[in-house]
Amino acid sequence: MLAAVAILSEGLVSCPSPVRPSTTSLPVLYAVFSDGTTGFIAGYTIDESSGALTSMGAPVAAGTDTLFAGMARQGRFLYALNPVSQQVWEFYVNAQTGVPTPIPSSPLVLAAGSNPAWVQSDSSGFAYLTVQGTSQVSVYSIAPVTGALTLVTTSPALSFSQVVTVDPAGPFIYVSDNTGAIYCFSVDSSGNLTAAPGSPYATPGSDIGMAIDPSGSFLYAADSSTNDISAFSINHATGALSPLAGSPYVTFGTNPTFLVMDPHGKFLYAMANGSNTIDAFAINPSTGALSTVPGSPVAISGGTAATAPTIDPSGAFLYAGQSFAGPGYNTFHAYAIDQSTGALSELAGSPYTIAAAASITGLTSGLVTAPKP
Numbered sequence: 174m175l176a177a178v179a180i181l182s183e184g185l186v187s188c189p190s191p192v193r194p195s196t197t198s199l200p201v202l203y204a205v206f207s208d209g210t211t212g213f214i215a216g217y218t219i220d221e222s223s224g225a226l227t228s229m230g231a232p233v234a235a236g237t238d239t240l241f242a243g244m245a246r247q248g249r250f251l252y253a254l255n256p257v258s259q260q261v262w263e264f265y266v267n268a269q270t271g272v273p274t275p276i277p278s279s280p281l282v283l284a285a286g287s288n289p290a291w292v293q294s295d296s297s298g299f300a301y302l303t304v305q306g307t308s309q310v311s312v313y314s315i316a317p318v319t320g321a322l323t324l325v326t327t328s329p330a331l332s333f334s335q336v337v338t339v340d341p342a343g344p345f346i347y348v349s350d351n352t353g354a355i356y357c358f359s360v361d362s363s364g365n366l367t368a369a370p371g372s373p374y375a376t377p378g379s380d381i382g383m384a385i386d387p388s389g390s391f392l393y394a395a396d397s398s399t400n401d402i403s404a405f406s407i408n409h410a411t412g413a414l415s416p417l418a419g420s421p422y423v424t425f426g427t428n429p430t431f432l433v434m435d436p437h438g439k440f441l442y443a444m445a446n447g448s449n450t451i452d453a454f455a456i457n458p459s460t461g462a463l464s465t466v467p468g469s470p471v472a473i474s475g476g477t478a479a480t481a482p483t484i485d486p487s488g489a490f491l492y493a494g495q496s497f498a499g500p501g502y503n504t505f506h507a508y509a510i511d512q513s514t515g516a517l518s519e520l521a522g523s524p525y526t527i528a529a530a531a532s533i534t535g536l537t538s539g540l541v542t543a544p545k546p
Contacts, residue, residue: 200486201271202226202538204494204505205235205242205253206531212239214253214264215527216271219538224490224507224520229272232528235262236280241481241535245294248541250320252300254289255280261289261302263320268541278321291336293346299325299364301346303334310337310348312364325364331356331373335381342389345369345412351379355394355405357412369412376403377421382431382481386438391461395429395443396421402429402443402454404461422463425470426450431481435488440466440515444482444493449473451482451493451508455515466515473506474524481535484510491517494524494533503531 200219205212216229235242236255239262244251251264251273260280264273283289288306295301300313300322308331313322332352339346346366348356353376357369378399385392385407392414394403401421405414426445429452434441441463443452450473453466473493482493489512494505504524508517527533 197268197542198486199248199268199271199541200538201229201248201266201541202483202485202492202536203242203244203251203273204525204527204533205239205535205537206232206503206527206533207239208528208531210237212236212253212255213528213531214239214242214251214273216273217525218271219485219490221485221487221489224485224509225522226507226525229270233264233273235264236260239534240289241291242537243292243294243300244537244539245300245315246298246317246320248539250315252292252322254292254302256288256290256305259283259285259287259289261292261322263322265320266541271541276320278319281322290334293337293339295339295346295360297360297362299360301337301339303337303348305334308332308334308350310334310346310358310366312360312366314364326366328356328358328366329368336383338383338385338392340385340389340407340412341387343407343409343412345389345407347383347385347392349380349383349394351381353378353380353396355380355383355392355414357414359412371413374405374414377401382429382433382444384432384434384441386434386456386461387436388438391417391456393432393434393441393463395432397428397430397446400424400427400429402432402441402463404463406461417461419462422454424452425465426452433482433484433491435484435510435515436486437488439488439512440510442482442484442491442517444480445470449495451491451517453515453517468516471508471517480533481537483536483538485538486540488512490520492536492538494536503527503533505533505536
């Protein structure tokens with residue numbers, strides 16, 4: 174009570190003004206899709222209480238064959254990958270509306286044969302891009318004002334780089350490949366990479382999607398060829414991986430390809446591409462062990478191939494779609510996450526449909542944060 178008031182000389186009690194937030198945050202979702210000739214990004218704002226989506230308007234063109242997009246620097250920038258045209262489209266995100274606009278230097282043209290596949294950024298201002306053409310991961314600095322990307326360094330050649338994920342609690346990145354290995358690199362303050370001791374680390378099958386819990390203690394990798402999930406503990410000092418007892422964990426769905434974890438580190442979800450289902454797991458916070466959530470797996474209606482999913486910033490809603498061309502691939506589904514069990518239930522209004530002749534290739538979500546006016 175004494176810390177909350179000030180006593181004036183006149184004997185009156187004055188309560189200080191409440192501290193007002195210095196920033197505004199807008200929860201957004203972006204669906205990346207292609208109509209066969211042009212890539213697009215469809216933007217939505219997320220209702221934090223219901224999970225319902227509101228369109229930002231007409232989709233924004235993003236090259237010829239957009240595959241995936243990732244957000245960076247508190248959601249102020251968005252990067253979309255064009256693997257066939259060897260480009261990265263760079264966007265500035267309007268903090269009030271969430272609408273992305275290409276920056277003047279966009280697109281960033283990569284070397285011929287790069288084939289960019291995945292992008293993720295860290296809180297230090299670096300973006301990490303896997304390039305499958307050379308089986309490497311490239312590090313780019315992100316200009317804090319414009320969002321323009323500048324190449325810093327490139328890793329040695331790996332087996333076949335797939336997905337890169339960033340340790341939220343340490344200076345490490347992890348890169349999956351399709352030969353049963355996960356590579357780890359430490360990142361210094363300049364963006365330079367150093368291989369972690371023991372890297373690469375073996376897994377039972379070919380790996381694509383990965384997820385790391387918020388404390389940076391556990392890493393999970395989807396083994397699509399063996400229908401399971403490999404789980405590891407992370408050495409906080411070196412980034413080295415050690416298999417958890419009980420790993421790998423079998424999935425009910427076939428060909429688990431992408432993983433997504435809620436921001437609180439309580440639940441893990443695997444998109445099973447072969448069965449078009451979602452496997453749900455609860456995470457033991459002490460051991461990292463996985464246990465199947467009741468009602469898992471959940472079938473995704475329509476289409477036949479679950480694509481890269483996303484969970485909203487609050488951890489209350491999961492969104493998943495189908496990729497490739499054909500009936501049902503131009504929709505994505507929205508689910509409420511039971512905060513006690515992790516069980517999924519489809520929301521009213523789901524699924525959401527984008528352009529008629531289109532194929533969704535990825536979903537990403539986050540908070541667009543800006544100084545409060």
